[in-house]
Amino acid sequence: MDLILTALELGLMSSLTVLALFLSYSMLGVCDLSTDGCFTFGAAVGAVVALSGHPFLAILAAMGAGALSGFVTAFLQTKMGVDSLLSGIVVNTGLYSINIAVMGNSSLLNMNKTETIFTKAKALLGASFLGPQYKLIVIVLFTALVVVFLAFFLKTRIGLAIRATGDNPDMVRSSSINPVKTTIIGLCISNSFTALSGCLLAQYQKSVNVNIGSGMLTIALASLLIGNTFIGKRRPITFRLVGAVLGAFIFRLVYTAALRLNMPAFMLKLVSSVIVVIAISGPYLQKRFPLFMRKLKKRGRA
Amino acid sequence: MLDILNISKTFNAGTQDAKKALDDFSLRVNKGDFVTIIGANGAGKSTLFNAICGNFIVDSGKIFIDGKDITFTPDHVRAKSIGRLFQDPMRGSAPNMSIEENLALAAGHGGWLARISKQDRELFREKLSQLGMGLEDRMKQPVGLLSGGQRQALTLMMATINPPKILLLDEHTAALDPGTAEKVLDLTKRIVEKDNITCMMVTHNMQSAIDLGNRLLMMNQGKALLDVEGEDKSSLTVSGLVDLFKTKAGSELQTDRMLLTDKD
Numbered sequence: 001m002d003l004i005l006t007a008l009e010l011g012l013m014s015s016l017t018v019l020a021l022f023l024s025y026s027m028l029g030v031c032d033l034s035t036d037g038c039f040t041f042g043a044a045v046g047a048v049v050a051l052s053g054h055p056f057l058a059i060l061a062a063m064g065a066g067a068l069s070g071f072v073t074a075f076l077q078t079k080m081g082v083d084s085l086l087s088g089i090v091v092n093t094g095l096y097s098i099n100i101a102v103m104g105n106s107s108l109l110n111m112n113k114t115e116t117i118f119t120k121a122k123a124l125l126g127a128s129f130l131g132p133q134y135k136l137i138v139i140v141l142f143t144a145l146v147v148v149f150l151a152f153f154l155k156t157r158i159g160l161a162i163r164a165t166g167d168n169p170d171m172v173r174s175s176s177i178n179p180v181k182t183t184i185i186g187l188c189i190s191n192s193f194t195a196l197s198g199c200l201l202a203q204y205q206k207s208v209n210v211n212i213g214s215g216m217l218t219i220a221l222a223s224l225l226i227g228n229t230f231i232g233k234r235r236p237i238t239f240r241l242v243g244a245v246l247g248a249f250i251f252r253l254v255y256t257a258a259l260r261l262n263m264p265a266f267m268l269k270l271v272s273s274v275i276v277v278i279a280i281s282g283p284y285l286q287k288r289f290p291l292f293m294r295k296l297k298k299r300g301r302a
Numbered sequence: 303m304l305d306i307l308n309i310s311k312t313f314n315a316g317t318q319d320a321k322k323a324l325d326d327f328s329l330r331v332n333k334g335d336f337v338t339i340i341g342a343n344g345a346g347k348s349t350l351f352n353a354i355c356g357n358f359i360v361d362s363g364k365i366f367i368d369g370k371d372i373t374f375t376p377d378h379v380r381a382k383s384i385g386r387l388f389q390d391p392m393r394g395s396a397p398n399m400s401i402e403e404n405l406a407l408a409a410g411h412g413g414w415l416a417r418i419s420k421q422d423r424e425l426f427r428e429k430l431s432q433l434g435m436g437l438e439d440r441m442k443q444p445v446g447l448l449s450g451g452q453r454q455a456l457t458l459m460m461a462t463i464n465p466p467k468i469l470l471l472d473e474h475t476a477a478l479d480p481g482t483a484e485k486v487l488d489l490t491k492r493i494v495e496k497d498n499i500t501c502m503m504v505t506h507n508m509q510s511a512i513d514l515g516n517r518l519l520m521m522n523q524g525k526a527l528l529d530v531e532g533e534d535k536s537s538l539t540v541s542g543l544v545d546l547f548k549t550k551a552g553s554e555l556q557t558d559r560m561l562l563t564d565k566d
Contacts, residue, residue, distance in 0.1 A: 158414040160399065160407050167396035173378040174386060174394070174461070175407045234398065234444050 003256050005136065011252035012139045013204060015245040016197035017220040018227070019146050022244045023190040025224065027154070028183060029166030030077070033088030035194055035220065037095030038069045039213030042195025043202035044102040047109045050203060055117045059199060066195025067188040069095060074187035078180040099210050107210040109202075116203035135204065142200060143245060146193055151238045153189075162186045215269040222272040223248040225279030251275070303500050304331040304468055309353055309363030310524075323349040324360070325524035331468070336494060336515030337502045340543075346524040347504045351470045356380045367467055385461030385499075387454065387474035394457030397446030401437060401456065402426050404445055408460035429459055433489060451482030455489060462493050469494065471503040487514075508540045522551050 017039060024032040032038075046062035069091060076087035103109050121134040130137060153159045164172045165182045172179045194216075202208040227247025231239050255268060263271075311324040323346045331337060339347050353360050356377035364373045367383055387394060395404045405426045406418045423441070430438040433455045437448075445453060454474060461469060471490065475483035491514070494501045505511050511518055518535050520528035520543070527550045530538065 155417050156415045157406070157410065157412060157417075160403050163399055163403075164396040164407055167398050168393070170393055171396050171404075171407070174381045175410060176378055176381045177407075177410075178376070178378045234446075 003260070004253070007252040007256040008249060009136055009139055009204070011223075011249035012136075012143045012245065013197060013200050014216070014220060014223065014252070015143055015248035016146055016200065017194050017216055018223045018244045018248045019150060019241065020190040020193035020197070021217075021220045021224050022241065023150065023154075023162070023186055023193070025221070026228075026240075027163045027166050028186045028190075030084050030183065030187065031088070032070075032073060032187065032190065033085055033217065034069060034073045034091040034095065034191070035088075035217040036213040036215065037092035037099070038066050038191045038194045039198035039201075039216045040099045040208075040210060041069055041095050041102070041213075042066050042198035043208045043212050044099045044109070044198075044210075045195070046199030047111055047202045047208040048102055048104075050111060050116055051109065051114050053115065055115050055120055055203065058203070059117065059196065062195045062199035063192040066192040066198075069195070070187040070189070070191025071184060073191070074184040078183050096210065103208065103210070109208045111203065111206040111208075114206070116206065117200075118203055139200065139204075142196070146196075147241050147245065150241055154237050158182070158185065215272065218269065218276055219251065219272040220248070222275035222279065223251040225276060226250050229279065303333040303335070303368060304329070304354070305364075305366040305369075306330070306350075306354070307364045307366070309360040309365065311349060311353060311358065311360050315361075322524050324353060327363070327524060327526065329519070329526060329529075331500060331502065333500055334498055335500055335517055337517045337519055338511040338515045339502060339504045339519045339521060340506070340508060340511045341521035341527070345521040347521055348472055349524070350521070351386065351472050351502075351504070354380075354468075354470060355384055355386055383467040384470060385466035385468070386470040387457055387461060387472065389473040389476050391450040391454040391457065391477060394460065395445045395453055398444055400442050400444055401430070401448075402441040404456065405429070405460060405463065409463050429463060430456075432492075433459065449482075451478050451486060454478060454482075454486050458486065458489060458493065462497065462499065465497040465499055467500060469499050469501045471501065473504050473506060476506060508543055512536075512538050512540065512543070520547065520550075522547070527551060 017035065021032070021035065024030050042062040042065060045065040046058040049058035049061045073087050073091045076082040076090065077084040080087075082090065100107055117138055118135055121138045122131070125131045125134045125137070154163060161172055161175070161177045162182045162185065164175070165179050165186070169179045172182060198213055201212065224244055224247055227240075227243035227245070227250075230246060230250070231243030233240075235243070251272070255271060258267070258271065259265060306327060306329040308326050308328050309324055310322070310326055313319075313321045313323055325346075327346070327350065339350075341347050352358060354365060356372070356375060359374060364371060366372065367380075372380055396407075399407075402418060402423060406422060409422065409425075411419070411422055426441060427438045430441070435452050435455060437452060437456065445456065448456065458474075474490070475486050478486060487510070493499070501515070503514065505514075512535070516535065517529070517531045518538065519526055528546060
């Protein structure tokens with residue numbers, strides 16, 4: 001039971017990154033390679049602000065930092081002629097130095113005695129029946145807020161324009177909307193959620209190291225694709241958002257189960273890579289399979 | 303309405319492949335005009351549309367809409383006054399978004415945070431029922447499920463839901479089967495007439511170039527070869543046009559597609 005609970009907590013926290021990727025990868029059609037660095041950036045900024053005694057301000061600061069990083073990534077690819085993948089890589093690399101600088105020339109910050117939103121929640125819920133689940137409650141609250149926000153936002157005019165940018169940029173232009181604008185707004189929002197995700201994880205585990213975000217992109221992408229296979233692509237937006245969260249949880253669950261079967265913890269990233277490959281190339285190979293069989297038969301006859 | 307003054311555009315300038323797609327081209331389109339444009343492949347018809355829409359900035363010359371200089375205006379800003387349909391029915395709509403979402407983007411009602419309202423839905427329903435394709439009962443379905451003809455009709459609706467100052471049709475029925483093509487063309491005529499939209503239409507079908515509209519423009523090598531209006535236009539025949547081309551251009555009109563459509 002405890003294991004499932006931990007999986008739920010960790011899964012929901014990473015689901016914020018999955019939702020960020022849902023916006024950037026599934027909607028805008030941009031594979032944002034700055035995700036890892038941005039996750040750490042959010043964690044680092046959040047930790048520094050929390051250490052100075054403002055756990056709530058930490059959340060806002062982290063989201064602001066994420067939005068800033070997203071803006072740089074978007075600016076590079078829309079206004080500076082940098083390829084979209086490359087601009088993500090460049091920002092990701094740059095963020096590594098910035099993250100260490102933010103943490104005060106150190107690659108590790110400890111928050112053991114710091115007040116976090118989790119300790120605040122614990123104090124608030126105290127002895128009530130919700131008390132023991134204070135961590136889960138905080139995480140569920142944030143996840144729900146982000147899902148509700150995205151479900152609303154993606155149906156507004158600007159949200160529709162962001163979705164169309166990934167679907168058919170020509171049409172966005174002919175609707176008198178500048179795709180540069182939608183890309184910038186979309187990446188700012190998605191990166192602020194990635195940073196929020198990092199900030200929550202840092203406060204949850206009471207420490208940040210500079211590698212906290214490494215591999216986050218692949219893990220989140222794997223979760224997103226798992227969610228896609230469960231929910232399907234042509235479903236209404238709200239379903240797909242819930243699917244993304246579900247995917248994150250399932251990924252964690254499978255991973256936790258694998259750990260129970262004595263898989264060493266360092267295998268997490270390999271597993272996530274394999275899942276991404278299977279999820280993306282699976283449908284492709286499936287499509288090619290009949291042709292492959294025909295070729296095989298022909299060779300057999302000849 | 304639309305004034306094009308001496309525009310030129312050379313692709314691959316300064317290389318061996320340099321191609322002068324528009325050569326000191328001028329045209330004045332009056333309000334309410336329906337101009338059909340014909341010409342061989344590479345005559346500069348699509349380049350002309352690209353220049354008007356702002357897909358590129360012309361090398362020289364000026365473009366005005368309603369007296370306003372738009373020569374250096376970016377494409378998405380020009381799109382407010384220009385509607386455009388392409389030959390490819392897939393180019394005008396977003397496949398993974400629903401019919402009503404596509405229409406909502408094109409209509410652009412309300413502010414950035416506005417959602418599709420009840421009035422919007424009623425308007426879309428009424429507009430879609432004009433197409434006579436049953437799309438009004440499928441407004442929540444993704445556009446990717448529609449056929450080419452349905453998508454082109456939807457794109458036409460999207461381009462004209464806020465009547466544009468000028469509508470550019472780039473062989474928008476050429477990729478459809480004959481029955482659907484006729485239907486989409488009928489719809490085009492109806493909508494253009496109803497809202498009195500100024501319209502330019504590229505076509506390879508010489509007969510429909512003669513039948514449709516009040517003015518016919520024949521292009522060759524980036525120049526206007528022939529520009530006839532009213533009486534002169536309605537008295538044209540396909541064979542007459544082919545002869546005219548021969549005398550004006552000093553060469554045969556060579557497009558298999560045009561010669562084929564000659565016969566029907």
